[in-house]
Amino acid sequence: MAKIVVVTSGKGGVGKTTTSAAFGAGLALKGYRTVVVDFDIGLRNLDLIMGCERRVVYDFVNVIQGDANINQALIKAKQLDNLYILPASQTKDKDALTQEGVEMILESLRETFDYVICDSPAGIERGAYFAMYFADEAIIVTNPEVSSVRDSDRILGILASKSKRSVENMEPIKEHLLLARYNPKRVKDGDMLSVEDVQDLLDIPLLGAVPESEAVLMASNRGVPVVLDGKSDAGDAYTDAVARFLGEDLPHRFLHYQKKGFFSRLFGS
Amino acid sequence: MHTDSVQEKNRAKQPARESVPCFELKGSVITMIELRLLQTDLRFFAQQLDRKVRQAADFFHQAPLALDLTEVRASTEALDFTGLCSAIQSNNLSLIGVRNGSDAQLADAKAAGLSILPDRFSKTADSGGSSYSQSNTSAGSGAAGRAASPASASFSKTIYHPVRSGQQVYAKNSDLVILNSVSPGAEVIADGHIHVYGMLRGRAIAGAHGDESARIFCRNLEAELISIAGYYRVIEEIESQVKNQSVQIYLKDQRVTIEKF
Ligand SMILES: Nc1ncnc2c1ncn2[C@@H]1O[C@H](COP(=O)(O)OP(=O)(O)O)[C@@H](O)[C@H]1O
Numbered sequence: 001m002a003k004i005v006v007v008t009s010g011k012g013g014v015g016k017t018t019t020s021a022a023f024g025a026g027l028a029l030k031g032y033r034t035v036v037v038d039f040d041i042g043l044r045n046l047d048l049i050m051g052c053e054r055r056v057v058y059d060f061v062n063v064i065q066g067d068a069n070i071n072q073a074l075i076k077a078k079q080l081d082n083l084y085i086l087p088a089s090q091t092k093d094k095d096a097l098t099q100e101g102v103e104m105i106l107e108s109l110r111e112t113f114d115y116v117i118c119d120s121p122a123g124i125e126r127g128a129y130f131a132m133y134f135a136d137e138a139i140i141v142t143n144p145e146v147s148s149v150r151d152s153d154r155i156l157g158i159l160a161s162k163s164k165r166s167v168e169n170m171e172p173i174k175e176h177l178l179l180a181r182y183n184p185k186r187v188k189d190g191d192m193l194s195v196e197d198v199q200d201l202l203d204i205p206l207l208g209a210v211p212e213s214e215a216v217l218m219a220s221n222r223g224v225p226v227v228l229d230g231k232s233d234a235g236d237a238y239t240d241a242v243a244r245f246l247g248e249d250l251p252h253r254f255l256h257y258q259k260k261g262f263f264s265r266l267f268g269s
Numbered sequence: 270m271h272t273d274s275v276q277e278k279n280r281a282k283q284p285a286r287e288s289v290p291c292f293e294l295k296g297s298v299i300t301m302i303e304l305r306l307l308q309t310d311l312r313f314f315a316q317q318l319d320r321k322v323r324q325a326a327d328f329f330h331q332a333p334l335a336l337d338l339t340e341v342r343a344s345t346e347a348l349d350f351t352g353l354c355s356a357i358q359s360n361n362l363s364l365i366g367v368r369n370g371s372d373a374q375l376a377d378a379k380a381a382g383l384s385i386l387p388d389r390f391s392k393t394a395d396s397g398g399s400s401y402s403q404s405n406t407s408a409g410s411g412a413a414g415r416a417a418s419p420a421s422a423s424f425s426k427t428i429y430h431p432v433r434s435g436q437q438v439y440a441k442n443s444d445l446v447i448l449n450s451v452s453p454g455a456e457v458i459a460d461g462h463i464h465v466y467g468m469l470r471g472r473a474i475a476g477a478h479g480d481e482s483a484r485i486f487c488r489n490l491e492a493e494l495i496s497i498a499g500y501y502r503v504i505e506e507i508e509s510q511v512k513n514q515s516v517q518i519y520l521k522d523q524r525v526t527i528e529k530f
């Protein structure tokens with residue numbers, strides 16, 4: 001029986017899809033059968049980031065409407081045996097998602113996978129609601145800015161009061177914080193909130209801070225999850241975050257600004 | 270590629286039916302700002318309102334407002350409701366309606382297109398404070414006859430989880446105890462006292478039905494707004510000596526008073 005994990009934030013552009021892809025790949029690398037489900041109806045881009053957009057034939061909505069079965073719609077990731085994605089539909093009709101349809105799909109994925117990662121769209125509308133409704137755990141992606149933290153706080157409130165687990169009085173959704181696009185230099189200069197500030201405001205356990213990094217953009221342009229990069233700090237930060245998600249206790253590596261020495265500036269790191 | 274067929278199918282599945290409801294009704298509590306007119310001479314009204322709103326523009330933006338006429342209802346002078354409305358609207362406040370006026374005043378307000386709010390929601394018509402403590406004692410004495418009266422247990426409501434932005438907690442006819450933090454953009458309301466043991470960063474409204482003896486107790490004050498029985502202070506009006514302190518907040522001579530422990 002899989003765990004359903006929603007990656008959500010309230011705001012767009014904070015790094016949800018990047019994080020969903022990185023966690024999908026990271027969990028698959030650890031040997032877990034993992035599927036990443038794109039809930040961003042009309043704006044799908046998970047398949048692009050994961051480099052399998054050309055192989056999309058059927059999507060989420062086709063399965064809901066009975067035009068295809070789930071196995072026809074799932075796409076295996078190129079580089080990893082354990083990783084699949086279920087692409088979002090390009091339809092503009094947001095009502096194509098129904099609660100029964102989403103439940104049917106997630107329940108059938110639960111049977112065959114260890115982790116079902118739901119990549120939530122921005123906002124608190126239908127798509128975002130369905131992405132979080134059935135979740136067992138939530139990864140709240142936040143940027144170190146006041147407005148992003150406020151949106152995340154709002155989403156935490158919705159998880160605690162509108163999700164299936166809360167409505168049915170079950171054990172609450174397990175919450176995790178992931179700080180994305182973290183820039184220790186700008187934190188030090190006072191232009192960004194620090195990890196401590198964000199944790200003080202949201203008060204949920206921290207999976208890690210992923211530094212702002214060119215490697216993320218390059219990896220997604222090539223359609224390769226950044227954790228497979230092997231030599232970028234963002235990739236390492238995601239690898240650590242996945243390990244913490246799985247219960248490992250690791251020291252945080254990327255929280256504080258370190259002035260680069262001559263050699264590391266020369267050779268990059 | 271499947272888009273068109275998918276949409277058509279969807280439309281066919283959901284024909285318009287009379288039995289599909291267009292709306293639902295729910296009871297809800299809105300916290301309103303009360304604007305209490307103190308005199309009928311309104312020459313400086315617009316100017317003073319403007320100044321007040323500018324002190325805390327974020328707080329007032331689109332805030333619902335009730336115009337209360339208790340203090341001027343004895344007056345026979347006509348009120349310029351059109352002028353009041355335009356001053357209120359130009360400050361981006363939403364005027365919900367008028368209450369506690371004389372019959373003539375309310376008729377004028379109605380003629381100016383305003384709604385009349387029932388008196389029962391206002392604190393002058395509701396002895397919320399005394400009935401709260403009265404029912405408290407009667408439940409206590411009644412408990413002697415009945416074992417473990419459930420009524421006495423409901424005089425405080427306890428919240429264990431954080432109250433997040435966008436959430437609202439209301440303790441009706443009772444105190445409210447929050448063992449966690451109240452985020453900015455969250456609202457905690459009680460007809461009685463409020464206790465907050467985490468950070469208080471949102472709004473706290475005690476004595477919501479007019480109990481002027483209600484208090485707010487908190488371990489760390491960073492609130493956006495605190496209010497007792499309709500009297501309030503916004504964050505800009507909270508002195509820095511009491512910010513982030515452990516305080517109690519109460520009404521003294523109709524002024525919201527903050528005192529360090
Ligand atoms: N750690 C990072 N460093 C640099 N750019 C990033 C990082 N994380 C995300 N981005 C970029 O930010 C943009 C938005 O990211 P995305 O994951 O699509 O956000 P969301 O799904 O929340 O809208 C993308 O262009 C992505 O490449």
Ligand SMILES: [Mg+2]
Nearest residue numbers: 016017040121
């Ligand atoms: Mg996205």
